[in-house]
Amino acid sequence: MDAQTKSIFAVDGLAHVESYYADTAHATLPWPQLSESIECDVCIVGAGFTGLSSALFLAEAGYDVVVLEANHVGWGASGRNGGQVVNSYSRDIDVIEDRYGSRTADMLGSMMFEGANIIRQRIDQYAIDCDYRPGCIFAALTPRQLGGLREQRLLWTRYGHTDLQLLDKQEIQQEIATDRYVGGLLDRNGGHVHPLNLALGEANAIRKHGGRIFEQSAVTQIDSGNPALVHTSKGQVRARYVLLAGNAYLGHNLGHKSLPRLGRLSMPCGSQIVATAPLDDATAKSLIPNNYCVEDCNYLLDYFRLSADNRLLYGGGVNYGAKKPLSIDEVILPKLYRTFPQLRGIKIDFRWSGNFLLTLSRMPQFGRLDDNVYYMQGDSGHGVTLTHLAGKLITEMLRGDAERFDAFANLPHMPFLGGRSLQVPFTVLGAAYYSLRDRLGV
Template identity: 70%
Template sequence: MSEHVASYYAAHANPHEPYPSLKEAIRCDVCVVGGGFSGLSSALHLVEAGYDVVVLEAARIGWGASGRNGGQALNSYSRDIDTIEARYGADTARMLGSMMFEGAEIIRHRIDQYAIACDYRPGAIAAALTNKQFNALREKEKLWQRYGHQQLELLDRQAIRREIASERYVGGLLDRSSGHLHPLNLALGEADAIRRHGGRVFEHSVVTHIAYGEPARVQTAQGSVSASFVIIAGNAYLGDKLEPRLSRLSMPCGSQIITTAPLSADMALALLPGNHCVEDCNYLLDYFRLTADNRLLYGGGVTYGARDPADIDAEILPKMLKTFPQLKNVRIDYRWSGNFLLTLSRMPQFGRLENNVYYLQGDSGHGVTLTHLAGKLIAEALRGDAERFDAFAKLPHLPFFGGRHLRVPFTALGAAYYALRDRLGF
């Protein structure tokens, strides 16, 4: 692990100086393991509250999912609040429902507060490919309105044609308080804000061992950190060895993205006149949006176990052309893969390994906003108010069927079943 993957985001990152690697023994209040959104959000909330914070990143800030994702900042969770109520009860649903629009608010606040140039644009569309999916979006609108969210517009077949120049969709739901952005630049801006508050950020500082105790001791190849608290926020790139108690509860999964050459302003405006990001309603969904320089960024699919496909264009280009056949002669300038961390329940896993060691993981494809909420909740918990953090921590954290060796084929088999249902319109 070293430099950022060769993505559109890395090629268009804001100028930034690299951070040093840790080469000494230091002390702090809180040591954060992981320089993605979960770790950065936690660290920023904590340094704002006066804590002495150290962030240890194995590669570069935003090297993992936080700097490679589709750039969609979407409200709620990977399982909506009606599913949460059915599984975990009304009290849990009320608590989690009160927070499901907060992550996007935090992101907008961070962008304004620290003047982070990350190309934020408001508006996200969930696009229905079948009448059944459209009826589910109609119910989702009512559900979110019950939780106080009024910035929604249901789009019928005619209305969605005005938003997306594709014949694939029968309708959609526009959420004006979601949005899209350049995620790597957001991560870099948040790291700089941590630095300006006195936090210490280290790159190329792989954590090799954590000795639990009070204080805990976090070891890297060339240094160590003694800390009153530790936050483990490695997510899909934590690996199996550092903390097996976490890796057995989740599974890294890959997603692939391609990005076109710049389109003319007229072509870009014709494809997505409102400049909203889009994801469809399939189980294995596609997602796309325009970049600030009028490229179409298109991603989709899941590779279970984080296997990188041999040919990303072969995986994603047919999906893009099925949605936008008018782009058949457009050049593809960038293609890349990235991993996110999936849980069996599709709900995030927050909790404590020891009294002073916390973890955040498993956003299951909904991480841009959820990680920002998670950082705020863990800062609240360390300051003595753990009610909202514990609402998530109390959710069951279930291992995948078949353990580490069989979780991939079992999950892929289940996904194939749901993908078939999508294709058949069930």
């Protein structure tokens, strides 16, 4: 890898975090910094999965697209997450039906497996090398959780997804070398990827369609109007439409009157991951023989998988308000050793954290700030698949078919109790309650 190509990971202190993903990212040409005044059809703020998926769908549809990224492509959650391709939403379809009615549930239910399919289509269409592997297991720690997975299987089958298998205690122990779980649900339509390489591959696909991405180009102000004017420190973009796709890393002091209100409806949260040293083939295969990714069913869940080079990637924990823990090892390693005591003492090569955006309802927030300024955010831990669906929906909407976008945009959202100053302590109290329920199995 030559110095020019590798430079995207170490420029002006804005490098990707020192993660396994950054260390194994594919070579790619750098994107320029915006240093002039330009025009386009759609200006997208943020080069994570939401922005990249939107830009690629729009560019394929013939729109002139500009993406402005404060750091580097995939710098935020999109390049740091667990790489789990998990279907549905952070609240499953039964909760959606109870809260919002059958019509909304039917509309959202018809889309809840689409994001994973889009990811696979992108990988195939653009030959993106991102270590995709099929299969995801939801692992139950208690009989109550296993009962919930039985109900989930029935619900998902009702919406057309039948490639599911319930696992009893013996069967899940054949899939995961631990005695922690009483059963699980295998979703063969889920899977796992190297998320940063997926993001970089999608950015290259945008380049092929004539889309423009500018890195190190943080947005400083958005002026309403038709066209809207989006400012950076060294340039500006005049655009017919603006899409805010920064999620947990979106600033709310950009001069737009509605952005502070948007900030009160969501809360950045941190999650942590470690990556072990590479395991020998026999050990790796003994842990997860069929190379599925796994997440448990706790309210504050753990998730893990094997990388392409046989490392165990293990993540979990939530820091409300995105406050970094003093020690990632102290948060994650007890969980890892409880699941796989046979790995006690294994060398940890990488440890990192990243932020996702949580909403009070755990449902995503789509909407309009002006007639031509849109936002999509708040995937609440299900961002890998939902962001890819979001890109398709914003493209449908701009082309005149807003029905599916509006199915999300019409969901009601309330601010966190106590506003920005008290949202963290109140949420921590709620999380402690649900964590106690998990531990008690009720």
